[in-house]
Amino acid sequence: MRTLLLLTPLALLLAACEEGEITIRLTDAPADDLTRFEIGLAGVDIEHEDGDTTRFDFDPPRVIDIVPLRDGNSITLIDAARVDADDYRAVQLRFEPPTNTGGGRPAARFNGDQLDIRYEEEEARFEVEFSIDDFDSENLLLDLDLRRSVRENDEDIGNARLRFIPQMRAVVTGDAGAIAGTLGPNVVNRAQCSPGVYVYEGFDQSPTTLGSDDPPLVSKVPRNVNITGAPYRIEAIDDGEYTIAVTCDAGIDDPDPDEVEADVNFIATANVRVRAGQTVTRDFP
Known part of the structure; x- marks a missing residue:
């Protein structure tokens, strides 16, 4: 049986303020021989425990060189954004190949080879359980493992490209x-x-x-x-x-x-x- 309560305007205002903040950063477990690997990122989503999704869109999409994000370096994707106080279960990245990478190809090797990137997936979802309490904040770190994400076969070599199949871990920084x-x-x-x-x-x-x-x-x-x-x-x-x-x-x-x-x-x-x-x-x- 449910009990209906008549809320005062002040109570309604307080109920609407059940929010916290989330910060999401990206780092890299680097590939062996790459000096540049620029990805296009259209947005980041966080998935609630009940399956609903909160979206953060980048307009225009962000172009991020993953290679420098190693040895403790990272880049902020979402900075102290206001979100509902709730339980969450996953983070999703949405990719979009960049149209402007400074006039060159988006990937390069130590030997000077310039390469294209073929995206095998438009989205990549990674499970991570966390909760955001009212007026609280949470920090997540996404670790993109380029050693496992970059693939290349004989056809790719002939076309001077790398295939990108994102492999990533998501962790709560405080844990x-x-x-x-x-x-x-x-x-x-x-x-x-x-x-x-x-x-x-x-x-x-x-x-x-x-x-x-x-x-x-x-x-x-x-x-x-x-x-x-x-x-x-x-x-x-x-x-x-x-x-x-x-x-x-x-x-x-x-x-x-x-x-x-x-x-x-x-x-x-x-x-x-x-x-x-x-x-x-x-x-x-």
């Missing part, structure tokens, strides 16, 4: 920590070592490749590699238990499940416990 450490000389000085650090949910997990049915949660290829070692840092890891795996075959790990899977060997693993707001350190000498 996340980080993993950092150094790959030491015993790792980086192995013959023809292309080092990479892979993270899997749960303790004692068997490491898998990017193109497997159960790929890593996130992976990282250190940039500053020399004979003394290679520091790495992986941001936006939810509070929980994880397995870290290290490989020297990151350079041949193909994220496309339709390609022949490369022989990727993992040389070390370790369990780590990540806590919100903290950085756990794990070195591999």
Whole structure:
């Protein structure tokens, strides 16, 4: 049985003010060999627990180079926007290929190759549960994993293009920590070592490749590699238990499940416990 209440004008005004704020930022788990990867973003949506959607449109669409958004760098997509106080369950990005990328192609490699981007999906939805209370605020971080999002086969190579199939994680910033450490000389000085650090949910997990049915949660290829070692840092890891795996075959790990899977060997693993707001350190000498 429902009870009907007669609300005064003041009560109606207060009921209408049940809002909070949301800020959404974008970061990148970078691809190995790209110096530029410009995407067009038409908008961001947040999905309520009941299935309703709050939309944020970009007019004109924003052009964002994903490559610089690494090693803790990020860009703000939504800044302290007012939204209903409610429970939410997902974030969605809406893509639109940019029509102006400064006169050049939207993607480039270290060797100077200029490439087009073919969008395989117009939208990408990522589950993340969060609540916004009245007069409260929440911060989300979207981690776009370019290592798994960029695909290329023989046809793409012939057409000087990359295929973009967005793979992303969405985390509540206040619930996340980080993993950092150094790959030491015993790792980086192995013959023809292309080092990479892979993270899997749960303790004692068997490491898998990017193109497997159960790929890593996130992976990282250190940039500053020399004979003394290679520091790495992986941001936006939810509070929980994880397995870290290290490989020297990151350079041949193909994220496309339709390609022949490369022989990727993992040389070390370790369990780590990540806590919100903290950085756990794990070195591999």
